[in-house]
Structure formats: structure tokens, C-alpha cells
Amino acid sequence: MEEKRFLFLDLDACTGCRSCMAACSLLKEQASGLGKSRLWVPKMDGICLAVPVVCEQCANAPCENVCPTRAITRDTKTGALLVDAQKCIGCKECVWACPFGAITVRKGLAIKCDLCDGDPECAKVCIPKAIQFVSLDDGGFKKKWSSLEKRVKALATIVGGR
Amino acid sequence: MLGWAGKILHVDLAKKTIWTEELDKRLGERFLGARGINAKLLWDLIKEPGIDPLGPKNILIFGCGTLTGTTAPSSGRTTITCKGPATNLYLKSNMGGHWGAELKFAGYDHVVLHDVAENPVYIWIQDENVEIENASDLWGLDVRETTEVLQKDLGDKEIKIACIGQGGENLVRFAAVMNSVYHAAGRGGAGAVMGSKKVKAIAVRGTKDVELWDPDGFRKLALKVRKNLAKDSGAQSLYDYGTSGSLEFVNNLHALPNRNFKYGHLKDPTPxxxxxxxxxxxxxxxxxxxSCTISCHRFVQAKRGPYAGTFTGGPEYENFAALGAQSWLLDTDAIIKANELCNIYGLDAISTGTVLAWAMESFERGVLTKKSMDGIELKFGDADTMIKAIELIAFRKGKLGNLLAEGVKRAAEKVGKDSYKWAICNSKGLEQSNVETRSAKAYALAFAVNPRGPDHLHTETFAEFGASPEAIDLIKKLTGSKKWASPYFTEYRPEIVRWHEDCYAVTDSLGFCAFTSTAAYAVNPENMAELFHLATGIPMNEEKIMLAGRRIITIEKCFNVREGADRRFDDLPWRLMSEPAASGPAKGMMNSKKELNSMLNKYYQLHEWDAKTSWPYKETLEKLDLKDVAEQILKLPNKKKK
Structure with a gap:
């Protein structure tokens, strides 16, 4: 079996430059921008806070569970949750179910991170190493969860208050 | 349009009209973007010399780079251009942050503000929807408050705000335009021009993408250039320690200007x-x-003393030097406070530090007195009074605030008594940035010819220090030998300045940061030309893009020519031209008139400009495809036939 790798996002290392968003958009949509990126990096200018958010490829994934047409399935090679464009009806159930806001629906199709088939562009452009593509051995799930906890709290600061 | 967004947004503040103009591809080919196109627009829109920079005829132009909004590394910068209130000459001021990219995503390359509004307004750009909104409630707020209130009222934290603080409202001649709270277009007083137009802010939200001619080719090259830049030792140090990471190195060279440029060395610069x-x-x-790979900007919090808890963006090298070294304030926490006040009031920290140090020396010499200045006395090292004085400047309060808000040149003229001798500005009138030009000769030349005044942000000739292998290679390429990679030589400085001028103009115009190409040398003109080509589809090579750089430098010069500024304006502050460096390896060195003149002669010759007036020959302009510009300057000299 191939080694499973995941995107490790480090709040403390993120400088908020959004290179990842532009790079994601350029690779996936052939145009550089923020609106069509699979990642998002919400920010709060006054305290220079930036929180990288992308699909966590959850083990027990709400998006996969709620999808009425079973359009979301796991890629056995990369471990990424993929959207089957043929089956997706654009109902947005997955958008509501995702706790991280990591899925959008555009032109009737759910769009989310597919780990670039095992070679994610965002990690390549992130020089401060706020986004790393690591294997489970590189610190494992513990690291992943502590990072997630921190990022969710930071996200609450941005979304919730001033 | 490919590469560019393809639209110039015009706002007439008096008539309250808004219109867009298609960006002419030919204009883009000749002037690239941001700084270059801004310069051409300013030339075309201000048709006559002598207008009041703070009056209705001035034009304020914002422009993002050709590559801004793309994955090209560190390419998100914005240029602001107008006639400058500090100098009454050409002004371009440049800022980082995220505002420029947002403007591009909203579908515009440039925003041009005409005339003045009757009452305070802000401009709200949401893709095609552009409104001039009432800003009476915002007038009087600082930069932080303005940003937060607008984001809250408009209901989206993703809205990018470029705005002025009280400094700009009160027409302080070195007021900055700030974006994302901490990113300043500081130099030269663009904030005062915005204030004179009664524009508090430009709020932008864009949802579009930048379309590229060869997306895949662009992506690959941008990634390669990004990796190169990441490997650069200068870029790494900037990430680790920020711009002030080099301060100790500069101090070791006895080139850290302090106590109003009297000395070049501090015993302990650690704070x-x-x-x-x-x-x-x-x-x-x-x-x-x-899109930055470097991330040199800092977010800090003061920890000790009366200013503990103050948080702010910065301080940069220049802020530490201007607000710290020049005032002999060696207190990190107090400098963080002073830095924060400059940020939120929207003041250029360089000029603020310079006027304060000038005032301190003036008090010391008895030229300014406590009695004549409402009972206030500024002393070197006195943090509390200095911090109070920054507030007085921003609000133009009292005699001291009003005097210093005019900038050091006007203040010295008003006070008289030889105080111009310690006023650190040149004949153009802008305060010099904190570079010891007495022992860095290419910097000296670049500062003297800089159309906006003496600083490192039109041309940074960092290579002359030979501090990296890339820098030494470049010096060898430009001069024929690596032995000239030392800042103490005057030989070959004009050649070094000429290359850096063109390269810097290209850098600014594409939206790149100077740290990519003229302070680090990881991104070279060939890379920039290729990325430009892949983005826009317009064939481009190193030679052609550097020629565009020279065209931009030349039209900027022409603005000053039209205003009547001649060779006499290309000088340096009196102190640096007349008093030698105090200590260190460059002890005794000076920017004497004689030395400067010999470099200037060669520099004008390389440009094919007339040595007597410093003005371009008609033929020079025609050769640079600037015939339209040549036709508007009647008194241009003709090249003498050999």
C-alpha cells in the first residue's frame, strides 16, 4: 500500500501572503485569483492574523456521509476525498456539512481540494512552510490535531469577533 | 485582457463622476504597469508646470503591477503617483500589502483621482460597482479605526482598505497612504494629496481572476523563480530578522546614521x-x-515600560534608524510606540524621524527654544516628548506641530539661522532616508538624481557593497572587474546606477518588490521579461524591458524638467556634502560637490542628457519613443553635433 500523506497547515508559520490560493487557482483553473482556490486564508488586518484552511480529508467525512448521490468518495491512492463530476448534482449538502468551509459549489459542481493527485501545488509555493505535505510518520495525527485546534480558534477570532 | 486587468478607473471628485478607460496594449508595452503607466498618466493629465500639489489640479494615481495578483514571487506591490507636496516635483511612492492585488481582482490596473471633493468621501470599489460615498463619519479617525469601521460597516473583513490617518487629513507634507493598516506608501506626502482631495479611503473588493497568456508556462517559471528567490541568502535573512536584521552589519561599517547624521556608529545598536x-x-x-516568498514584514508587541502592550506592524530598518538612531532613542519599546503612532496617524516614519532629529539639534543649538515652542523642548533620547511631538505633527497642533508638519526644508527656511546645515534634505526638499551616502558612492549618486528626493526607493544600488556572490557577479558584469564591488569607489558608480535605475523601474512597474531584484539579485531582468511575456503575450526580452525601464526613468525626469528643475536640484543634504563621516573605515569621506559633480557628468552622459541643465536632449527622447513628450517641452536642448 502506498504511504498516505496529508497537508499539514501551521498557523504560526503562515504569513498570510496567499501564494497558495493564487497557485491553486492557477493550476486548477488556469487563472490566477482568490475566488476559485480550493484553499482559503481568512485574515484580520489589524493583528496580522491569517489562518490557512483547506479540506482536512476527514477520516469520517461529513461531506461524504451527507452526499445524496454518493458523489464524494475516497481516492485509495492519495487518501483524498474526490468529487465525481458525473454524480454531483450541486445540491450543496456537503457545503453545509463541512465544518471547515472547505467546499464550495460553482456552476452546479462541488469544488474541493483533491491533493493535486498526490503532489499539491500549494505546498510547493509555500516558502515559510506553513503548508507542508507530510506523511503520517512526520509527527502523525497528534501534530495534525493540535494544529487544527489552533487554527479553528484563530478562525473563530476572525469570524466571530473584532 | 491578458496579464493586465485591462481597465483604468477614473473618479472626478468634484463632478462626482466615474468612468473607465480601456488600457491600451501599446501603453502597456511601452510603460509596463504600475510605476511606468502611472508616470505616463501623470505626464498626460497634469499638463502644466507650477500647479499646487495640494490643489484641485493635482492628480492622484494608484497602480498595481502587470504581474500583481499572480504567483510571480513578491509581486503584489502598488505604486502611487502624483505631484509631491514635499518637493513640488514628481512623486511616486510604493506600498506592499494586499490592496493592489484586490484592485486587480476587481478588474482595474489603475485608479485615477481627479479634482477635489467638497466634503469627505471614500471610494467603494466592488468589481464593476464603484461608488463615491460620504465619509464625514470617518474623517478624524486613525488608520486602524478607519480600516476596522469600514470593514465592519461594509460587512466583509476581506475588503482591502487604503486610507489616510489624521496626518493626511491635516495635510502634513510627509503624510502616508496606508493599506491593510500597516503597509505604507510613505515617502513624499501622497497622504496629504489624498487629504487635500478629501478622500479618506479607497475600499476594494474584487472577485475576478487574472487571465494569463500562457498559464501553464507562467506557473512553471514563476515557481522556478520563487524557488531561486527562496534560496537567496538576503531573502532568508529578511524572513528571519526583517529589514532591521541588517542594522548591526551597517553599524559595523560605521554607516548607521545617528544623531541627525552626525555619527555613523552606535556603541550598542542591539535594541x-x-x-x-x-x-x-x-x-x-x-x-x-x-504572493510574497520573503515575508520581511513584522508584527510586534512592546513588553516593558509605559508603552508595554502596544502592538504594531514593523518597525523596519528605516523606522529603527529614523525614530531610534537619529534621535538617540535606544529603547525598543518606545520605538514600537513611535512606530505605531506613525502607522495609525499615517505619517512617513523616515521624514518624521528626520524632522524630530532636526528639531532636537535645533533646540540643542538654541535655534529653537522652549519659549518659542509653547513650552516644549525636544531632546535627543527623550522618548516621552518625542512621542508627544509625533501627535502634535499629525494634528498640526501648536507652533512645534505646525512647524515640523511642513517638513525639514520648509521648517529650516522658516527658522533660518543656518538651520539648513543640519536639515537632512537636499535641494528638492525631501528628507533623506537613513543611508550613509558619504561612504556609499553609488547610493550618493542615485540619491542625488532621484526625482522625488534623496532616498533608496527609486534606485537601490545594493550590489556596490559586494555582500553576496550575486552582487559581485553583477558588478563584474557592469564594470568589467569585481574589484569595483566596494562602496568607497567613485569610479563606475554612474554605470552601476544606470543599470539599477532601469532594473528598479521594471521591478516597480511589474509590481515586484525591490528585494527580489535590486537588493537581492535572485530575480533578474531576463526572468522579469519572460514572466511579462508569458503573462501578456507581448514578446519581451531583457534588452527591451530594460529599455522600457529607461523610458520610465526618462519620463519621470521630464516631469521635473517641465517644472523647471535643473542640475542644481541633483544634490545631497548640506551636512553630507560639507561635513566628513565621523569614524570607521570611511572616516573623513564626504559627498563633496566636486566628487558628486564628476559622477553626475558621467551619469548624464550615459543617459544622453545635457550636462549643463541635466535635461534630456530632444533626440534622446525621440530615440526612447517619447516624441510626444519631447513636443511638450519647448526649451529642450539640442544635442551638439560632433
């Missing part, structure tokens, strides 16, 4: 260094502008 920010845990976060 002013980026290393100190890290080691003493002032640093909370490293911050990047749009």
Missing part, C-alpha cells in the same frame, strides 16, 4: 535590531505581502 525583536520575543508574527 534597534531585528535579531533583538526575535530574541527578546517582541516578534509575534512574520507577515507577507501578496
Amino acid at each position: 534597534l535590531t531585528g535579531q533583538n525583536l526575535v530574541n527578546e520575543e517582541y516578534l509575534l508574527r512574520r507577515v507577507g505581502c501578496f
Whole structure:
């Protein structure tokens, strides 16, 4: 079996430059921008806070569970949750179910991170190493969860208050 | 349009009209973007010399780079151009942050503000929807408050705000335009021009993408260039310790100007260094502008003393030097406070530090007195009075505030008594940035010919220090030998300046940061030309893009020619031209008139400009495809036939 790798996002290392968003958009949509990126990096200018958010490829994934047409399935090679464009009806159930806001629906199709088939562009452009593509051995799930906890709290600061 | 967004947004503030103009591809080919196109627009829109920079006829132009909004590394910068209130001459001022990229995503390359509004307004740009909105409630707020109130009222934290603080409202001649709270277009007083137009802010939200001619080719090359830049030792140090990470190195060369340029060396510069920010845990976060690989910007919090708890963006090298070294204030926490006040009031920290140091020396010499200045006396090293004085300047309060808000040239003229001798500005009238030009000769030349005044932000000739292998290679390429990679030589400085001028103009115009190409040398003109080509589809090579750089430099010069500024304006502050460096390896060195003149002669010759007036020959302009410009300057000299 191939080694499973995941995107490790480090709040403390993120400088908020959004290179990842532009790079994601350029690779996936052939145009550089923020609106069509699979990642998002919400920010709060006054305290220079930036929180990288992308699909966590959850083990027990709400998006996969709620999808009425079973359009979301796991890629056995990369471990990424993929959207089957043929089956997706654009109902947005997955958008509501995702706790991280990591899925959008555009032109009737759910769009989310597919780990670039095992070679994610965002990690390549992130020089401060706020986004790393690591294997489970590189610190494992513990690291992943502590990072997630921190990022969710930071996200609450941005979304919730001033 | 490919590469560019393809639209110039015009706002007439008096008539309250808004219109867009298609960006002419030919204009883009000749002037690239941002700084270049801004310069051409300013030339075309201000048709006559002598207008009041703070009056209705001035034009304020914002422009983002050709590559801004793309994955090209560190390409998110914005240029602001107008006639400058500090100098009454050409002004371009440049800022990082994320505002420029947002403007591009909204579908515009440039925003041009005409005339003045009757009452305070802000401009709200949401893709095609552009409104001039009432800003009476915002007038009087600082930069932080303005940003937060607008984001809240408009209901989206993603809205990018470029705005002025009280400094700009009160027409302080060195008021900055700020974006994302901490990113300043500081130099030369663009904030005062915005204030004179009664524009408090430009709020932008864009949802479009930048379309590229060859997306895949662009992506691959941009990634390669990004990796190169990441490997550069200068870029790494900027990430680790920020711009002030080099302060100790500069001090070791006895080239850290302090006590109003009287000395070049501090016994212990530690409190002013980026290393100190890290080691003493002032640093909370490293911050990047749009698409930046370097992330030199800092977010810090003061920890000790009366200013503990103050948080702010910065301080940069220049802020530590201007607000710290020049005032002999060696207190990290107090400097963080002073830095924060400059940020939120929207003041250029360089000019603020310079006027304060000038005032301190003036008090010391008895030229300014406590009695004549409402009972206030500024002393070197007195943090509390200095911090109070920054507020007086921003609000133009009292005699001292009003005097210093005019900038050091006008203040010295008003006070008289030889105080011009310690006023650190040149004949153009802008305060010099904190570079010891007496022992860095290419910097000296570049500062003297800079159309906006003496600083490192039109041309940074960092290579002359030979501080990296890339820098030494470049010096060899430009002069024929690596032995000229030392700042103490005057030989070959004009050649070094000429290359850096063109390269810097291209850098600014594409939206790149100077740290990519003229302070680090990881991104070279060939890379820039190729990325430009892949983005726009317009064939481009190194030679052609550097020629565009020279065209931009020349039209900027022409603005000043039209205003009547001749060779006499290309000089340096009196102190640096007349008093030798105090200590260190360059002890005794000076920017004497004689030395400067010999470099200037060669520099004008390389440009094919007339040595007597410093003005371009008609033929020079025609050769640069600037015939339209040549036709508008009647008194241009003709090239003498050999």
C-alpha cells in the first residue's frame, strides 16, 4: 500500500501572503485569483492574523456521509476525498456539512481540494512552510490535531469577533 | 485582457463622476504597469508646470503591477503617483500589502483621482460597482479605526482598505497612504494629496481572476523563480530578522546614521535590531505581502515600560534608524510606540524621524527654544516628548506641530539661522532616508538624481557593497572587474546606477518588490521579461524591458524638467556634502560637490542628457519613443553635433 500523506497547515508559520490560493487557482483553473482556490486564508488586518484552511480529508467525512448521490468518495491512492463530476448534482449538502468551509459549489459542481493527485501545488509555493505535505510518520495525527485546534480558534477570532 | 486587468478607473471628485478607460496594449508595452503607466498618466493629465500639489489640479494615481495578483514571487506591490507636496516635483511612492492585488481582482490596473471633493468621501470599489460615498463619519479617525469601521460597516473583513490617518487629513507634507493598516506608501506626502482631495479611503473588493497568456508556462517559471528567490541568502535573512536584521552589519561599517547624521556608529545598536525583536520575543508574527516568498514584514508587541502592550506592524530598518538612531532613542519599546503612532496617524516614519532629529539639534543649538515652542523642548533620547511631538505633527497642533508638519526644508527656511546645515534634505526638499551616502558612492549618486528626493526607493544600488556572490557577479558584469564591488569607489558608480535605475523601474512597474531584484539579485531582468511575456503575450526580452525601464526613468525626469528643475536640484543634504563621516573605515569621506559633480557628468552622459541643465536632449527622447513628450517641452536642448 502506498504511504498516505496529508497537508499539514501551521498557523504560526503562515504569513498570510496567499501564494497558495493564487497557485491553486492557477493550476486548477488556469487563472490566477482568490475566488476559485480550493484553499482559503481568512485574515484580520489589524493583528496580522491569517489562518490557512483547506479540506482536512476527514477520516469520517461529513461531506461524504451527507452526499445524496454518493458523489464524494475516497481516492485509495492519495487518501483524498474526490468529487465525481458525473454524480454531483450541486445540491450543496456537503457545503453545509463541512465544518471547515472547505467546499464550495460553482456552476452546479462541488469544488474541493483533491491533493493535486498526490503532489499539491500549494505546498510547493509555500516558502515559510506553513503548508507542508507530510506523511503520517512526520509527527502523525497528534501534530495534525493540535494544529487544527489552533487554527479553528484563530478562525473563530476572525469570524466571530473584532 | 491578458496579464493586465485591462481597465483604468477614473473618479472626478468634484463632478462626482466615474468612468473607465480601456488600457491600451501599446501603453502597456511601452510603460509596463504600475510605476511606468502611472508616470505616463501623470505626464498626460497634469499638463502644466507650477500647479499646487495640494490643489484641485493635482492628480492622484494608484497602480498595481502587470504581474500583481499572480504567483510571480513578491509581486503584489502598488505604486502611487502624483505631484509631491514635499518637493513640488514628481512623486511616486510604493506600498506592499494586499490592496493592489484586490484592485486587480476587481478588474482595474489603475485608479485615477481627479479634482477635489467638497466634503469627505471614500471610494467603494466592488468589481464593476464603484461608488463615491460620504465619509464625514470617518474623517478624524486613525488608520486602524478607519480600516476596522469600514470593514465592519461594509460587512466583509476581506475588503482591502487604503486610507489616510489624521496626518493626511491635516495635510502634513510627509503624510502616508496606508493599506491593510500597516503597509505604507510613505515617502513624499501622497497622504496629504489624498487629504487635500478629501478622500479618506479607497475600499476594494474584487472577485475576478487574472487571465494569463500562457498559464501553464507562467506557473512553471514563476515557481522556478520563487524557488531561486527562496534560496537567496538576503531573502532568508529578511524572513528571519526583517529589514532591521541588517542594522548591526551597517553599524559595523560605521554607516548607521545617528544623531541627525552626525555619527555613523552606535556603541550598542542591539535594541534597534531585528535579531533583538526575535530574541527578546517582541516578534509575534512574520507577515507577507501578496504572493510574497520573503515575508520581511513584522508584527510586534512592546513588553516593558509605559508603552508595554502596544502592538504594531514593523518597525523596519528605516523606522529603527529614523525614530531610534537619529534621535538617540535606544529603547525598543518606545520605538514600537513611535512606530505605531506613525502607522495609525499615517505619517512617513523616515521624514518624521528626520524632522524630530532636526528639531532636537535645533533646540540643542538654541535655534529653537522652549519659549518659542509653547513650552516644549525636544531632546535627543527623550522618548516621552518625542512621542508627544509625533501627535502634535499629525494634528498640526501648536507652533512645534505646525512647524515640523511642513517638513525639514520648509521648517529650516522658516527658522533660518543656518538651520539648513543640519536639515537632512537636499535641494528638492525631501528628507533623506537613513543611508550613509558619504561612504556609499553609488547610493550618493542615485540619491542625488532621484526625482522625488534623496532616498533608496527609486534606485537601490545594493550590489556596490559586494555582500553576496550575486552582487559581485553583477558588478563584474557592469564594470568589467569585481574589484569595483566596494562602496568607497567613485569610479563606475554612474554605470552601476544606470543599470539599477532601469532594473528598479521594471521591478516597480511589474509590481515586484525591490528585494527580489535590486537588493537581492535572485530575480533578474531576463526572468522579469519572460514572466511579462508569458503573462501578456507581448514578446519581451531583457534588452527591451530594460529599455522600457529607461523610458520610465526618462519620463519621470521630464516631469521635473517641465517644472523647471535643473542640475542644481541633483544634490545631497548640506551636512553630507560639507561635513566628513565621523569614524570607521570611511572616516573623513564626504559627498563633496566636486566628487558628486564628476559622477553626475558621467551619469548624464550615459543617459544622453545635457550636462549643463541635466535635461534630456530632444533626440534622446525621440530615440526612447517619447516624441510626444519631447513636443511638450519647448526649451529642450539640442544635442551638439560632433
